[in-house]
Amino acid sequence: DIQMTQSPSSLSASVGDRVTITCRASQSISSYLNWYQQKPGKAPKLLIYAASSLQSGVPSRFSGSGSGTDFTLTISSLQPEDFATYYCQQSYSTLLTFGPGTKVDIK
Amino acid sequence: QITLKESGPTLVKPTQTLTLTCTFSGFSLSTSGVGVGWIRQPPGKALEWLALIYWNDDKRYSPSLKSRLTITKDTSKNQVVLTMTNMDPVDTATYYCAHIGQQWLVYYFDYWGQGTLVTVSS
Numbered sequence: 001d002i003q004m005t006q007s008p009s010s011l012s013a014s015v016g017d018r019v020t021i022t023c024r025a026s027q028s029i030s031s032y033l034n035w036y037q038q039k040p041g042k043a044p045k046l047l048i049y050a051a052s053s054l055q056s057g058v059p060s061r062f063s064g065s066g067s068g069t070d071f072t073l074t075i076s077s078l079q080p081e082d083f084a085t086y087y088c089q090q091s092y093s094t095l096l097t098f099g100p101g102t103k104v105d106i107k
Numbered sequence: 108q109i110t111l112k113e114s115g116p117t118l119v120k121p122t123q124t125l126t127l128t129c130t131f132s133g134f135s136l137s138t139s140g141v142g143v144g145w146i147r148q149p150p151g152k153a154l155e156w157l158a159l160i161y162w163n164d165d166k167r168y169s170p171s172l173k174s175r176l177t178i179t180k181d182t183s184k185n186q187v188v189l190t191m192t193n194m195d196p197v198d199t200a201t202y203y204c205a206h207i208g209q210q211w212l213v214y215y216f217d218y219w220g221q222g223t224l225v226t227v228s229s
Contacts, residue, residue, distance in 0.1 A: 001170060034215040036154075043203055043219035044146075044154065050213040087154055091214040094167050096144070096156040 002026055002090050004099035012107040019075040021102045023088035028068045032092035035064055035073045038101075039084045047086075048073065078104070109133035111143075111204050111220035118226050119194050125225060129187040129204030133218075136162050136182050142207035143187045144216060145178065147200040155200075159207060160187060196227045 003026040013019050023033065031051040036044040046055045048064035051071055061076040075082055083106055088099040115127035127145070134141055144159035158168045158178040168176050177190045187204060201224045205216035 032213050034213070036216075038154075043205075043222055044216070045219075046208075046215055046217045049208075049215040049217075050211055053210065055217065089154075089156075089215070095170060096159070096167075096214075098146075098154040098156060100153045 001095060002029060002093050002097055004088055004090055004097050006086075006088060006099040006102050008102060009100065010103040010105065012105055013078050014107045015078055015080055017078045017107075019078050019082075019104060021073045021086055021104075023066075023071040023073070023099050025069045025071075025090055025092075029090045029092035031067045032090055033064075033066065033071050034089045034091065035062075036087045036089065037082075037084045038087065044087065075104075109206055109218040111206060111218060113202060113204050113220045113223040115202075115223060115225065117224060118228065120229050121195055121227060123194050125189075125191045125194050125198070127189045127191075127202055127204075127223065127225075129189070129220060131185050131187070131204075131206065134206060136160075136180050136185070136187070138162055140209060142214070143180070144205050144207055145187075145189045146203045146205060146216070147198075148203070148222075149197070149200040152200075157191075157202075158189060161207075194227045198225070199227045200225060 033051045035048040038044040052064045085103045111131040142161040145157040201222040203222045206218040208217035
């Protein structure tokens with residue numbers, strides 16, 4: 001299996017902050033990496049696919065980068081509605097795996 | 108537009124078999140490239156992918172749960188069914204089904220159901 005890790009596991013930030021979340025794969029996954037946002041009691045929402053492509057309707061303050069084993073999700077200016085948990089997910093292998101999540105809360 | 112909805116029991120007893128149905132609209136599982144997956148999330152924990160099925164009946168399972176899972180599709184009813192045998196309290200979770208989209212051979216879950224909470228308890 002391809003294992004995914006994320007750092008940090010949680011972070012506290014203020015509105016307007018630039019936030020960066022890191023995801024690492026246990027082996028190279030090229031750009032087969034997706035990012036999701038999940039708010040409490042809600043289903044996850046796709047933000048970024050193929051490492052850096054913004055899903056339709058997602059604000060441009062979200063961006064993704066990376067390839068191989070190391071990836072980042074960046075929120076350029078944190079908004080109140082961005083406080084949530086973020087998950088990465090690889091699809092390089094047909095046996096899909098999610099990262100453990102990064103919770104972003106209010107400082 | 109694409110919608111999905113999970114249905115099934117909210118409470119099952121240990122050792123029982125869980126059967127969940129995902130009923131969808133806005134796409135067809137007979138169309139080339141289309142797939143549906145199941146993902147679960149124990150309370151307060153991370154997402155865990157369980158299984159997926161494609162239009163051509165190609166099926167994949169999480170290695171850690173493969174012996175307990177079966178995924179099938181009924182194209183005429185626009186449904187995907189997941190069965191999980193020998194349920195245990197640790198299987199208590201919200202179970203989601205999701206549409207699989209793809210771009211440049213990268214697959215992702217782009218539409219999700221609302222999820223259904225399944226509790227395993229005697």
